[in-house]
Amino acid sequence: MNTLQLETYKIAFQEQAYIELNQLIKKQSYSSIFILVDTNTNEFCSKFLSEKIEANVEIEWIEIEPGEEHKTILTCNEIWKTLSENGADRKSLLINLGGGIVTDIGGYAASCFKRGIDFVHVPTTLLGMVDAAIGGKNGVNLDSLKNQVGIIRPPRLVLVDVGYLATLPPEEMRSGLAEMLKHGLIANADDFFSFEDLSQFQVDKLPELIRDSIKVKTNIAEEDPFENGLRMALNFGHTLGHAIESYHMESTSKAKLLHGEAVAIGMILALKLSVEVLQFDSNKCDKASQIIRTYFKTVEFSEDDITSIKTYLKHDKKNSAGNVNFVLLEDFGQPKINCKVSDEQIKKAFAYYKSLQ
Template sequence: MNTIELENYTIAFQEQAYIELNLLINTKAYSSIYILVDSNTQENCSKFLSEKMEANVRIEWIEIEPGEEFKTIATCSEIWKTLSETGADRKSLLINLGGGIVTDIGGFVASSFKRGIDFVHIPTTLLGMVDAAIGGKNGVNLDSLKNQIGIIRPPQMVVVDVGYLSTLPSKEMRSGLAEMLKHGLIANEEYLDNFKDLSQFQVDKLPELIRDSIQIKTKIAEEDPFENGLRMALNFGHTLGHAIESYQMESPSKTKLLHGEAVAIGMILALKLSVDILQFSEEKCDAASQLISQYFKPVTFTSEDVSKVKTYLKHDKKNTGGTINFVLLEKIGQPKLNCKVSDDQINKAFAYYKGLD
């Protein structure tokens, strides 16, 4: 597959990606290379990357714990200390080999260490490939609040190799599919149609679908790199999705949800809100909600749960002046930003979600 050339970085695929990675390493003449992994990617992916890299400089591996609960400033602090203590300088390169948590943390660490060193993302999850590693967003959580601390700064390049996906459990694969479904809903109904019949879904089409999904996201992100307008459309399903993810993470009695699992719920809620507020087609709402439900098991929310989820909405990054702003749909492929939603409308959306069981 052809490399995607963007204004500030490139996204390369399969074997060609390693050719370009090695060219970057040798052209830039880095003083040292650091590779950030979590314990899962250290075990399953590090050997493969080592075999593909050609570098004549010192290589150091930094391993962190896996999981959203470690996506914190404390983790960053440990990485910064390791970089400093082992002699990293402004000509060092940080390669982030892992899922969205590793690339988010690694990008933020690199962007702030010595006021910024180069970094490369090698996402190993579907979510990382189509979302987290694309677009230049890097950052960490503040307690259970998602992505409150961070910076927008692009990597030197992104390496996309679908071979890494063979190491993933099915739950992680579905998490990435949520973002691909979102791309179809906000940008391209024809792309969305690829996922309509689960029984006919062809795995060999996945590399092409991943590239198409990346192109949808990069087109939006390149037009609005700092999220001043159009890029907010990528937050469809994320306002309530992030709130649900944070609530489930912070509640000891609740099952933690992967990012894509929470966003899938958020998208169904946003579809129903789109019907009530923007007269989005009820038929399209039902069809899209059923499509999402094919991939994701239902989660039960009591009225008390819903009330608590709503308290997290005030922390959403799209909010301005204390007003909670939603991204909704007028039509598939036609998102509308900064929509105001009432408490009662949110309750009705949860009732609609419950009725899909």
């Protein structure tokens, strides 16, 4: 597949990606190279990447613990200390090998160290490939609040090799699928409905679907790199999705949810809110919701849960002047940003989600 040449960086695929990486290393003459991994990617992916890199300098590995609870400024501090202790300078390169947590935190750490060193993302999860590693957003959580501290700064290169997906458990694949479904709903309904019948799905088409999904995000992010308007459309399903994810992360009685699992719920809620607020076709809402539901487990919410989830909405990054702003659909491929939603409409959306069980 052809490399995507964006305004400030490249996204390269399969074997061509390693050619691009080695050309970058040679051209920039980096003084040192560091590779950030978590314990999982270190075990399952590091050997493969190390065999592909051609470099005349020593490569140092930095390992962090996996999981959202470690996506913090404290982990960044450990990365910075390791970089400093091993002589990293402004001409060093940080390669982030892992899922969305590794690329988010690695990009942020690189962007701040010595006021910014080059970094490359090598996403190893579907979520990382189609979402987290794309678009230049890097950051960490603030306690249980998602991505509250961060910076928008693009990598030099994103390397997409679907071979890494063979290391993933099914739930991690589904987590990434949520973002692909989102891209379909906001921009390309044909891609969304390609997942309607799993029995007809052809695995060999996955690289092409991943590339299509990436193009949806890059087209939007390139037009609005700092999220002043259009890019907010990429947050479809994320307003309540992030609130649900944060609530489950902080609760001692609730099972943790993967990002995609929470966003899948958020998308169904947003589809129903689109019916209530923008008169989105209810039959389309039902059809899309059923497709999403087939891939994700049902989560139960009590009235107390819903009340608690709504308290997290005030931290959503799209908010302005105290208003909670939602991204909703006027139709497939026609998102509308800055929509106002009432408590009663949110209650109806949760009731609708429950009715699908």
